[in-house]
Amino acid sequence: MSGHLDEQQLTDYAAGERLDAAEVEAIEGHLFGCDSCAARAAEAASLVTRLRDVFRALPPMLMSDAELEAMTRTHQVQVCNVGAFEQVFATVSPHVDIAVTRIAVDLTGVERLDVKLCAADGAPFIEVSGATFEPGAKFVNVVCDVHIASQNTAFRVQLSGVRGGVPVQLADCTVAQPRA
Numbered sequence: 460m461s462g463h464l465d466e467q468q469l470t471d472y473a474a475g476e477r478l479d480a481a482e483v484e485a486i487e488g489h490l491f492g493c494d495s496c497a498a499r500a501a502e503a504a505s506l507v508t509r510l511r512d513v514f515r516a517l518p519p520m521l522m523s524d525a526e527l528e529a530m531t532r533t534h535q536v537q538v539c540n541v542g543a544f545e546q547v548f549a550t551v552s553p554h555v556d557i558a559v560t561r562i563a564v565d566l567t568g569v570e571r572l573d574v575k576l577c578a579a580d581g582a583p584f585i586e587v588s589g590a591t592f593e594p595g596a597k598f599v600n601v602v603c604d605v606h607i608a609s610q611n612t613a614f615r616v617q618l619s620g621v622r623g624g625v626p627v628q629l630a631d632c633t634v635a636q637p638r639a
């Protein structure tokens with residue numbers, strides 16, 4: 460292994476994911492001899508632990524305004540407002556536990572709501588069919604860790620549903636995150 464460990468390696472190592480035994484061995488070999496990477500690895504580990512705690516305690520991916528309000532009392536929540544078919548830029552502070560994308564979308568008359576969280580190119584991360592939502596809500600709050608926990612610098616939220624028995628596309632918005 461040449462040079463220091465990169466963010467992806469540190470995150471994967473901390474999360475115990477995606478690495479085979481040889482990669483783990485190489486990373487541990489480097490960490491043993493490099494104080495700077497060892498310090499970054501400890502940081503990554505504490506972030507992973509914090510995220511796991513948060514997501515274990517999380518309500519479903521969609522939160523009502525009341526749940527969002529309650530969440531802000533116990534967690535560092537950053538809310539990013541976006542119109543249903545808009546693209547916004549948002550820089551997430553490193554101190555944030557939970558990032559919420561707050562989409563302005565009128566759910567009046569909507570009988571069914573499907574949520575798709577995708578990479579900027581449309582590859583889906585998470586899909587929820589028949590999500591629970593508040594009838595008549597004017598906002599959909601999507602709880603999201605992808606842009607903290609991964610290398611993705613943009614993601615899309617697509618909302619579709621059924622209104623009056625007719626399928627409707629309710630939102631297709633993109634949140635882009637220039638690296639801080």
Ligand SMILES: [Zn+2]
Binds near residue numbers: 463464489495
């Ligand atoms: Zn190093």
